[in-house]
Amino acid sequence: MNLTPISSPSVNRLITIGVSHYCEKARWALDWLEIPYVEERRVPPFHRSITRRYGGSGVPVLVTKNGAYTDSTDILHYGDAIASNKRRLYPADPQLRCHVNDLETWFDVRLGVATRCWGYAQVIDDRQRIKQVWLQQRSGLEKLAFELTYPYLRRKVRDGYAATPEGAARSILKIQQIFDEVGKWLERGQSYLVGDRFTAADLTFAALAAPVLFPPEYGFQLTSMNQLPDKIAAIIQSFRETTAGDYALRIYREHRYSPREKLHKGQFELVGGRR
Protein backbone atom coordinates (compact mmCIF):
# COMPACT_ATOMS: atom_id res chain seq x y z
CA MET A 1 0.00 0.00 0.00
CA ASN A 2 1.35 3.48 -0.89
CA LEU A 3 1.06 5.84 2.03
CA THR A 4 2.77 9.23 1.92
CA PRO A 5 3.09 11.19 5.18
CA ILE A 6 1.71 14.73 4.89
CA SER A 7 0.66 17.64 7.02
CA SER A 8 -2.77 16.96 8.42
CA PRO A 9 -5.78 18.27 6.42
CA SER A 10 -8.93 19.08 8.41
CA VAL A 11 -11.10 17.10 5.98
CA ASN A 12 -10.33 14.18 3.64
CA ARG A 13 -9.65 15.40 0.10
CA LEU A 14 -10.34 13.19 -2.88
CA ILE A 15 -8.40 14.42 -5.92
CA THR A 16 -10.07 13.22 -9.11
CA ILE A 17 -10.63 13.58 -12.80
CA GLY A 18 -14.43 13.69 -12.39
CA VAL A 19 -15.34 11.31 -15.19
CA SER A 20 -12.68 8.68 -14.35
CA HIS A 21 -14.16 5.31 -13.40
CA TYR A 22 -11.26 4.55 -11.02
CA CYS A 23 -12.21 7.80 -9.27
CA GLU A 24 -15.84 6.71 -9.28
CA LYS A 25 -14.76 3.49 -7.59
CA ALA A 26 -13.12 5.46 -4.76
CA ARG A 27 -15.94 8.04 -4.55
CA TRP A 28 -18.57 5.29 -4.35
CA ALA A 29 -16.67 3.46 -1.60
CA LEU A 30 -16.34 6.62 0.51
CA ASP A 31 -20.05 7.39 0.01
CA TRP A 32 -21.02 3.84 0.88
CA LEU A 33 -18.84 3.79 3.99
CA GLU A 34 -20.11 7.28 4.90
CA ILE A 35 -16.61 8.71 5.23
CA PRO A 36 -16.70 12.51 4.87
CA TYR A 37 -14.59 13.97 2.06
CA VAL A 38 -14.42 16.84 -0.35
CA GLU A 39 -13.89 15.97 -3.99
CA GLU A 40 -11.43 18.18 -5.87
CA ARG A 41 -11.91 17.68 -9.59
CA ARG A 42 -9.04 18.50 -11.94
CA VAL A 43 -8.67 18.72 -15.68
CA PRO A 44 -5.93 16.50 -17.14
CA PRO A 45 -2.96 16.94 -17.19
CA PHE A 46 -3.15 19.55 -14.41
CA HIS A 47 -4.09 16.90 -11.84
CA ARG A 48 -0.43 15.90 -11.88
CA SER A 49 0.82 19.07 -10.22
CA ILE A 50 -1.26 18.01 -7.20
CA THR A 51 -0.99 14.22 -7.29
CA ARG A 52 2.82 14.38 -7.53
CA ARG A 53 2.89 16.28 -4.25
CA TYR A 54 1.47 13.18 -2.63
CA GLY A 55 3.75 10.67 -4.29
CA GLY A 56 1.30 9.59 -6.99
CA SER A 57 0.90 10.41 -10.65
CA GLY A 58 -2.64 9.47 -11.55
CA VAL A 59 -5.97 9.82 -9.79
CA PRO A 60 -7.70 9.06 -7.50
CA VAL A 61 -5.63 10.30 -4.56
CA LEU A 62 -7.16 10.47 -1.10
CA VAL A 63 -5.45 12.90 1.26
CA THR A 64 -6.23 12.09 4.90
CA LYS A 65 -4.90 13.03 8.30
CA ASN A 66 -3.00 9.72 8.28
CA GLY A 67 -1.32 10.25 4.92
CA ALA A 68 -2.16 10.12 1.21
CA TYR A 69 -3.44 7.04 -0.64
CA THR A 70 -2.62 6.99 -4.32
CA ASP A 71 -4.51 3.96 -5.61
CA SER A 72 -8.25 3.20 -5.61
CA THR A 73 -7.77 -0.20 -3.96
CA ASP A 74 -5.73 1.35 -1.15
CA ILE A 75 -8.49 3.93 -0.70
CA LEU A 76 -11.11 1.17 -0.36
CA HIS A 77 -9.01 -0.72 2.19
CA TYR A 78 -8.33 2.43 4.17
CA GLY A 79 -12.01 3.40 4.14
CA ASP A 80 -13.07 -0.08 5.15
CA ALA A 81 -10.68 -0.06 8.10
CA ILE A 82 -11.84 3.27 9.52
CA ALA A 83 -15.57 3.28 8.65
CA SER A 84 -17.82 3.61 11.66
CA ASN A 85 -20.88 2.15 9.97
CA LYS A 86 -21.28 -1.59 9.54
CA ARG A 87 -21.12 -1.76 5.77
CA ARG A 88 -17.80 -3.47 5.26
CA LEU A 89 -16.58 -3.89 1.67
CA TYR A 90 -14.23 -6.75 2.53
CA PRO A 91 -15.53 -9.87 4.31
CA ALA A 92 -13.93 -10.90 7.62
CA ASP A 93 -13.75 -14.53 6.49
CA PRO A 94 -10.19 -14.98 5.09
CA GLN A 95 -11.23 -17.15 2.15
CA LEU A 96 -14.01 -14.82 1.01
CA ARG A 97 -11.75 -11.82 1.54
CA CYS A 98 -9.07 -13.37 -0.61
CA HIS A 99 -11.61 -14.01 -3.36
CA VAL A 100 -12.80 -10.36 -3.21
CA ASN A 101 -9.19 -9.14 -3.42
CA ASP A 102 -8.48 -11.36 -6.44
CA LEU A 103 -11.58 -10.21 -8.31
CA GLU A 104 -10.90 -6.56 -7.51
CA THR A 105 -7.37 -6.85 -8.90
CA TRP A 106 -8.61 -8.64 -12.01
CA PHE A 107 -11.21 -5.96 -12.71
CA ASP A 108 -8.69 -3.17 -12.00
CA VAL A 109 -6.08 -4.57 -14.33
CA ARG A 110 -8.24 -5.94 -17.16
CA LEU A 111 -11.73 -4.46 -17.16
CA GLY A 112 -10.91 -0.88 -16.13
CA VAL A 113 -8.14 -0.59 -18.69
CA ALA A 114 -10.30 -1.98 -21.51
CA THR A 115 -13.40 0.15 -20.78
CA ARG A 116 -11.25 3.28 -20.52
CA CYS A 117 -9.56 2.53 -23.83
CA TRP A 118 -12.92 2.00 -25.53
CA GLY A 119 -14.44 5.11 -23.93
CA TYR A 120 -11.60 7.45 -24.82
CA ALA A 121 -11.38 6.06 -28.35
CA GLN A 122 -14.97 7.29 -28.85
CA VAL A 123 -14.31 10.87 -27.75
CA ILE A 124 -10.66 11.87 -27.84
CA ASP A 125 -10.61 13.04 -31.48
CA ASP A 126 -13.71 15.15 -30.98
CA ARG A 127 -12.71 18.37 -29.28
CA GLN A 128 -16.27 19.39 -28.36
CA ARG A 129 -17.16 16.04 -26.82
CA ILE A 130 -13.96 15.72 -24.82
CA LYS A 131 -14.63 19.24 -23.53
CA GLN A 132 -18.04 18.09 -22.28
CA VAL A 133 -16.34 15.19 -20.53
CA TRP A 134 -13.41 17.02 -18.96
CA LEU A 135 -14.48 20.62 -18.53
CA GLN A 136 -17.81 20.35 -16.69
CA GLN A 137 -17.96 23.13 -14.08
CA ARG A 138 -14.28 24.00 -14.52
CA SER A 139 -12.73 27.43 -14.23
CA GLY A 140 -12.00 29.75 -17.17
CA LEU A 141 -8.29 29.25 -16.59
CA GLU A 142 -8.55 25.48 -16.91
CA LYS A 143 -10.67 25.89 -20.04
CA LEU A 144 -8.05 28.13 -21.58
CA ALA A 145 -5.27 25.72 -20.63
CA PHE A 146 -7.25 22.90 -22.23
CA GLU A 147 -7.56 24.81 -25.51
CA LEU A 148 -3.81 25.35 -25.59
CA THR A 149 -2.85 21.79 -24.67
CA TYR A 150 -5.53 19.76 -26.48
CA PRO A 151 -3.27 18.48 -29.31
CA TYR A 152 -0.73 17.29 -26.72
CA LEU A 153 -3.43 15.72 -24.50
CA ARG A 154 -5.01 13.98 -27.44
CA ARG A 155 -1.70 12.40 -28.38
CA LYS A 156 -1.02 11.39 -24.76
CA VAL A 157 -4.42 9.70 -24.43
CA ARG A 158 -4.19 7.96 -27.80
CA ASP A 159 -0.68 6.67 -27.08
CA GLY A 160 -1.01 6.06 -23.35
CA TYR A 161 -4.35 4.24 -23.43
CA ALA A 162 -4.14 2.82 -26.99
CA ALA A 163 -7.34 4.79 -27.59
CA THR A 164 -7.46 4.16 -31.34
CA PRO A 165 -10.06 2.33 -33.47
CA GLU A 166 -7.88 -0.80 -33.35
CA GLY A 167 -7.38 -0.50 -29.60
CA ALA A 168 -11.12 -0.01 -29.12
CA ALA A 169 -11.90 -3.13 -31.17
CA ARG A 170 -9.49 -5.21 -29.06
CA SER A 171 -10.92 -3.73 -25.87
CA ILE A 172 -14.49 -4.56 -26.79
CA LEU A 173 -13.50 -8.23 -27.11
CA LYS A 174 -11.80 -8.17 -23.70
CA ILE A 175 -14.83 -6.52 -22.12
CA GLN A 176 -17.13 -9.11 -23.69
CA GLN A 177 -14.97 -11.94 -22.32
CA ILE A 178 -15.08 -10.50 -18.80
CA PHE A 179 -18.83 -9.88 -19.02
CA ASP A 180 -19.34 -13.48 -20.24
CA GLU A 181 -17.30 -14.85 -17.36
CA VAL A 182 -19.13 -12.74 -14.76
CA GLY A 183 -22.46 -13.63 -16.40
CA LYS A 184 -21.68 -17.35 -16.03
CA TRP A 185 -21.06 -16.97 -12.29
CA LEU A 186 -24.28 -15.04 -11.84
CA GLU A 187 -26.33 -17.51 -13.83
CA ARG A 188 -25.64 -20.04 -11.08
CA GLY A 189 -28.19 -18.03 -9.11
CA GLN A 190 -26.05 -15.81 -6.90
CA SER A 191 -26.98 -12.15 -6.33
CA TYR A 192 -23.42 -11.00 -5.56
CA LEU A 193 -20.02 -12.06 -6.82
CA VAL A 194 -18.69 -13.24 -3.45
CA GLY A 195 -20.83 -14.61 -0.62
CA ASP A 196 -24.32 -13.29 -0.10
CA ARG A 197 -23.74 -9.56 0.22
CA PHE A 198 -22.34 -6.49 -1.53
CA THR A 199 -18.52 -6.31 -1.45
CA ALA A 200 -15.63 -4.46 -3.08
CA ALA A 201 -15.79 -7.01 -5.91
CA ASP A 202 -19.32 -5.91 -6.91
CA LEU A 203 -18.50 -2.24 -6.49
CA THR A 204 -15.34 -2.53 -8.59
CA PHE A 205 -17.04 -4.46 -11.37
CA ALA A 206 -19.92 -1.99 -11.60
CA ALA A 207 -17.76 1.15 -11.42
CA LEU A 208 -15.20 -0.05 -13.96
CA ALA A 209 -17.89 -1.35 -16.32
CA ALA A 210 -19.63 2.05 -16.24
CA PRO A 211 -18.10 3.39 -19.50
CA VAL A 212 -20.01 0.67 -21.43
CA LEU A 213 -23.20 0.89 -19.33
CA PHE A 214 -23.74 4.58 -18.52
CA PRO A 215 -25.53 3.86 -15.21
CA PRO A 216 -27.93 6.72 -14.35
CA GLU A 217 -26.58 6.78 -10.77
CA TYR A 218 -22.93 7.33 -11.82
CA GLY A 219 -21.35 9.90 -9.48
CA PHE A 220 -20.51 12.32 -12.30
CA GLN A 221 -22.85 13.69 -14.94
CA LEU A 222 -22.54 11.53 -18.06
CA THR A 223 -24.05 12.39 -21.43
CA SER A 224 -27.61 11.08 -21.58
CA MET A 225 -28.15 8.03 -23.78
CA ASN A 226 -30.34 9.90 -26.27
CA GLN A 227 -27.55 12.41 -26.94
CA LEU A 228 -25.02 9.74 -27.82
CA PRO A 229 -24.27 8.85 -31.44
CA ASP A 230 -26.43 5.85 -32.46
CA LYS A 231 -23.46 3.54 -32.89
CA ILE A 232 -22.21 4.14 -29.34
CA ALA A 233 -25.72 3.98 -27.84
CA ALA A 234 -26.25 0.61 -29.55
CA ILE A 235 -23.05 -0.83 -28.07
CA ILE A 236 -24.02 0.41 -24.61
CA GLN A 237 -27.52 -1.01 -25.01
CA SER A 238 -26.11 -4.40 -25.97
CA PHE A 239 -23.89 -4.48 -22.85
CA ARG A 240 -26.85 -3.39 -20.71
CA GLU A 241 -28.81 -6.38 -21.94
CA THR A 242 -26.24 -8.97 -20.87
CA THR A 243 -26.52 -10.81 -17.54
CA ALA A 244 -23.42 -9.03 -16.21
CA GLY A 245 -24.59 -5.63 -17.46
CA ASP A 246 -28.02 -6.06 -15.91
CA TYR A 247 -26.38 -7.08 -12.63
CA ALA A 248 -24.02 -4.03 -12.63
CA LEU A 249 -26.96 -1.69 -13.23
CA ARG A 250 -28.82 -3.33 -10.33
CA ILE A 251 -25.77 -2.96 -8.10
CA TYR A 252 -25.74 0.74 -9.00
CA ARG A 253 -29.46 1.14 -8.30
CA GLU A 254 -29.34 -0.65 -4.99
CA HIS A 255 -25.95 0.35 -3.59
CA ARG A 256 -24.60 3.54 -5.11
CA TYR A 257 -26.09 5.92 -2.58
CA SER A 258 -26.76 5.27 1.06
CA PRO A 259 -30.43 5.62 2.02
CA ARG A 260 -29.53 8.84 3.88
CA GLU A 261 -27.89 10.35 0.81
CA LYS A 262 -30.78 9.29 -1.39
CA LEU A 263 -33.14 11.21 0.84
CA HIS A 264 -30.76 14.14 1.01
CA LYS A 265 -30.33 14.32 -2.74
CA GLY A 266 -34.09 14.02 -3.19
CA GLN A 267 -33.60 12.58 -6.65
CA PHE A 268 -33.20 8.92 -5.74
CA GLU A 269 -35.88 6.84 -4.14
CA LEU A 270 -35.24 5.03 -0.92
CA VAL A 271 -35.10 1.39 -2.00
CA GLY A 272 -36.81 -0.24 0.94
CA GLY A 273 -33.93 0.59 3.25
CA ARG A 274 -31.92 -2.09 1.49
CA ARG A 275 -28.14 -1.70 1.52
Ligand SMILES: N[C@@H](CCC(=O)N[C@@H](CS)C(=O)NCC(=O)O)C(=O)O
Ligand atom coordinates in the same frame (compact mmCIF):
# COMPACT_ATOMS: atom_id res chain seq x y z
N1 LIG B 1 -4.68 1.38 -10.52
C1 LIG B 1 -5.03 2.77 -10.42
C2 LIG B 1 -5.45 3.27 -11.79
C3 LIG B 1 -5.82 4.72 -11.80
C4 LIG B 1 -5.84 5.31 -13.20
O1 LIG B 1 -5.51 4.65 -14.20
N2 LIG B 1 -6.19 6.60 -13.26
C5 LIG B 1 -6.25 7.33 -14.51
C6 LIG B 1 -7.63 7.93 -14.70
S1 LIG B 1 -8.77 6.75 -15.30
C7 LIG B 1 -5.28 8.50 -14.46
O2 LIG B 1 -5.02 9.05 -13.42
N3 LIG B 1 -4.78 8.92 -15.61
C8 LIG B 1 -3.97 10.11 -15.72
C9 LIG B 1 -2.56 9.93 -15.26
O3 LIG B 1 -2.10 8.77 -15.14
O4 LIG B 1 -1.89 10.94 -15.05
C10 LIG B 1 -6.14 2.91 -9.39
O5 LIG B 1 -6.93 1.96 -9.24
O6 LIG B 1 -6.21 3.94 -8.71
